[in-house]
Amino acid sequence: MPQYTPPQRDMAFVLHEMLNVEAAFKALPQHADIDAETVDSIIEEAGKFAANVIFPLNQSGDEEGCTYVGDGVVTAPKGFKEAYAQYCEQGWPALSCDPDFGGQGLPELVNNVLFEMLNSANQAWTMYPGLSHGAYAALIARGNDELKQAYLPKLVSGEWTGTMCLTEPHAGTDLGIIRTKAEPNADGSYAISGTKIFISAGEHDLSGNIIHLVLARLPDAPAGTKGISLFIVPKFIPNADGTPGERNTVKCTSIEHKMGIHANATSVINLDGAKGWLVGEPHKGMSGMFIMMNxxxxxxxxxxxxxxxVAYQNSLAYAKDRLQSRALTGAKLKDKAADPIIVHPDVRRMLLTQKAYNEAGRFLTYWVGLMIDQSHKHPDEKVREDADDLVALLTPIVKAFITDNAFESTNLGMQVFGGHGFIKETGVEQYVRDARINLIYEGTNTIQSLDLIGRKVLHDGGKKLSKFGKLIAGFVKDNADQPEMKEFIEPLMDIGDKVTKLTGEIGQNAMKNPDDLGAAAVPYLRVVGHLVYAYLWARMARVALDKQGESDFYKAKLATARFYFAKLLPETAYQIRSARAGSATLMAMDVELF
Structure with a gap:
């Protein structure tokens, strides 16, 4: 049976030793009274909920899956509804929401930490409240006062859940060609008609109402994305007293049978003149939806x-327990028939790859969470602007680089288990299946790569990338004269120089042949992702060097940093060569020859 323990020691390391969140929060007037002890106590309680309430439902939920009962009715697996009720009773949906609508007003960073643990415990379950939080963010940013008062308190409490309805059978990433229509009604509402597919948490029995945020076109809409409007379409139209009222004509007609995340209802949603209300201005729905999408x-x-x-935790436990063959340097457990497989170099490579990617990914996501708080709430406009630029630059890295790495990590976890990983009982194969969708969700990783090089780097002449480069330069300046940091500073400087040069080359080539940009985008994101991780690992190594005598935790952190620079960062060499190879070999063959 799989196991999960929230990695609270490493979480505390990132929060307090790398980010110094208590001091960071004091600079934000809304969060100035939040101290380290408060953050730690919240994380401890969140970890208990994740490990004790929803983790035990992960395997059973995967095996049972969601059930389409008929006539638009879908039920979640056994225990999901009760766990969601407990989640709401404990106030978790409200954690980082606005107090004006019943929220607790805590930083977004704290919410990020909560969701890491929830996703380790049960990704399919976590997608129900996760989508709701996205609907909340879009509505609070773009909704009028009437819509906010009608829907936000229910979303904040978790009494109602939310979705985002973008994709149509013929239109995935290219939302400019959606066909869903919105006709004005006499009462100021709109009649929405169309079909949306792949709608996560689109129908279920966890909450009393489901609030769909739907992209559609008004009759006078211009072509393309400039003609898209955003609407709120509730499953039940609220009564004047806020209770669910008339059943709206928005219905789930089927649920998808998927490779993974079986316990989340991925739905086909049909809107047959469903009543909806405009969110924001006509034809400007993409800006609202991008809040939710980002x-x-x-x-x-x-x-x-x-x-x-969670894949790492389970493969590590197995590697320490599974006896197979002897260490190449001689028997380690002479009283046993064989040594545990963790003695073998390649098993250690797999485990350290997982560990290195997880710990850098944790630092990155928590740092981005803190910068989101700073971009919204810091009193200094320059700090807000810089944080917003870095969040924009790093968002495709978070989405694509982490999902690529985690899919590799879950596969490595299965490999550590050997044949036992390929069977359901150990639980590892579920992590592989569940992780695979994340490379596709919310714009494939190719789309994220094009966004990074095109919109986030070249579009503004490298302004955002330069801001990140200044952080690296400052760190290098502070540590360049310290001999113990040489093994980290030199490769960090090297990859920084290579990214600068590669960025200029891709920009120049793209002006001559736009296909070269498309050919270089994915390897470019891998290279920039490693630049980010090299910077983060160098920072973690600096702290670990100073404290390695205090505990084994810091010795392990330093050893992992050395592994990252020696074994993972060199991936950039072939990715740079691939990016420079251009599009000629990709586009030369006639379509008929494939």
């Missing part, structure tokens, strides 16, 4: 971080 991209990174962590 939040979801960060959330998908948290999903994969969670899966990478």
């Amino acid at each position: 939040g979801a991209r960060l959330g998908v990174g948290m999903q994969s971080l969670g899966l990478g962590e």
Whole structure:
């Protein structure tokens, strides 16, 4: 049977030793009274809920899956509804929400930590409240006062849940060609008609109402994404007293049969003149949906971080227990028939790869969470602007680099288990299946790569990338004269120089042949992702060097940093060569020859 223990020691390391969140929160007036002890106590309680309430439902939920009863009715696996009720009773949906609507007003960073643990424990279950938080974010940013008062308190309490309805059978990433229509009604509402697919948590029995945020076109809409509007379409139209009223004509007609996340109802949603209300201005729905979508991209990174962590914990436990063959340097357990497989170099490579990717991913996602808080709430406009730019730059890294790495990590976890990993009883194969969707969600990782090089780097002449580069330069300056940091500073400087040069080359080539940009985008994101991780691991190594005499925790942190620089960062060499190879070999063959 699988196991999960929230990695609270490493969480505390990132929060307090790397980010110094207590001091960071004191600079934010809304959070100035939040101290380290408060953060730790919240995380401890969240860990108990994740490990004790929803983790035990993960395997059974996967095996049972969701059930389409008929006539739009879907039930979640046994125990899911009761666990969700407990989640709401304990106030977790309200954690980082606005107190004006019943929220607790805690930092987004704290919410990120909560969701890492929830995703480790049960990604499919966590997607129900995760989608709701995204709907809350879009509505509070773009909704009018009437919509906010009608829907936000229920979303904040968890009494109602939310979805985002973008994809249509013929339109995935290219939302400019969606066909769902919105016709004005006499009462100021709209009649929404169309079909949406792949709607996570689109129908279920966990909450009393489901609030769909739907992209649709008004009759006078211009073509393309500039003609898209955003609407709120409730399953039940609220009564004046806020209770669910008339059943709206929005219905789940089926649920998808998927490779993984069986316990989350991925739905086909049909809107047959369903009553909806405009969110924001006409034809400007994409800006509202991007609030939800960018939040979801960060959330998908948290999903994969969670899966990478739980896969690592289980493969590590197995590697310490499974006896097979002798160590190449001689028997380690002479009283046993064989040594545990953790003595073998390649098993250690797999475990350390998981560990290195998890710990850098945790640092990255928590740092981005803190910068989101700073971008919204810091009193200094320059700090807000810089934080917003870095969040924009790092969002595709969080989504694509972490999901790529976590899928590798879950596969490595299965490999550590050998044949036992391929059977259901150990639980590891579920992590592989569940992790695979995260590379596709919220814009495939190719889309994230194009977003990084095109919109986030070249579009502003490298302004955002330069801000990140200044952080690296400052760290290098502070540590360049310290001999013990040489093994980290030199490769960090090297990859920084290579990214600068590669960025310029791709930009120049793209002006001559746009296909070269498309050919270079994915390897470029891998290279920049490693630049980010190299910077984060160098920072963690600095702290570990100072404290390695205090405990084994810091010795392990330093050893993992050395492994990252020696064994994982060199991936950039072939990714740079691939990016420089251009598009010629990709585009030369006629379509008919494939």
